[in-house]
Amino acid sequence: MCMIGRLRGTLLEKQPPWIVVDVGGVGYELETSMTTLLALPGPGEEVQLHTHLAVREDAHLLYGFARGDERQLFRALIKVNGVGPKLALAILSGMDQEAFIRCVMEDDIKALTRLPGVGKKTAERLVVEMRDRFPHWQLEQENGLHALELGASPTTAAPDPQADAESALVALGYKPTEASRMLSGLDDGLSTEGLIKAALARKLAG
Structure with a gap:
């Protein structure tokens, strides 16, 4: 079976949590975490992404990550009982890698929920099954895994950032009413990505 480990090409579209990357005339559709999506440049810029291909009976799904260590954590998460790719992306989107590791090592079930x-049960499984992996877990930033080349162009705002941000949060697993509440009162001048980032930060803060 052919595996796709990395893509380098032109970013064509950003519709959180999905992106499309043109590689030699072929458009690859990838699902990303919000951490990766917020790091991406605007459409038309070149990007490099670490990828993970999930093969199912009904589809081949490609996931993209700006950093190799984020992909590494994604792969560790989907090995946890009851955690699939969708939930793993939601975890990576809801808190950064360092915060997640801290929650696991400090048994912070409340923050994970x-x-x-x-x-609660999933959070407890995450703590139990992931804790033993972290003593030897070395963030590989110093090993050159920052492969994403960030462009200087600003991200183009969607016609309706609020609606697009709400759709992205729902795609991550939040209920529509919860997503709407997370976005309520945020600056209308923010881009879609800015609204998502602010909403996730508000949720994490409790």
């Missing part, structure tokens, strides 16, 4: 789709 603020993430969409993570109930």
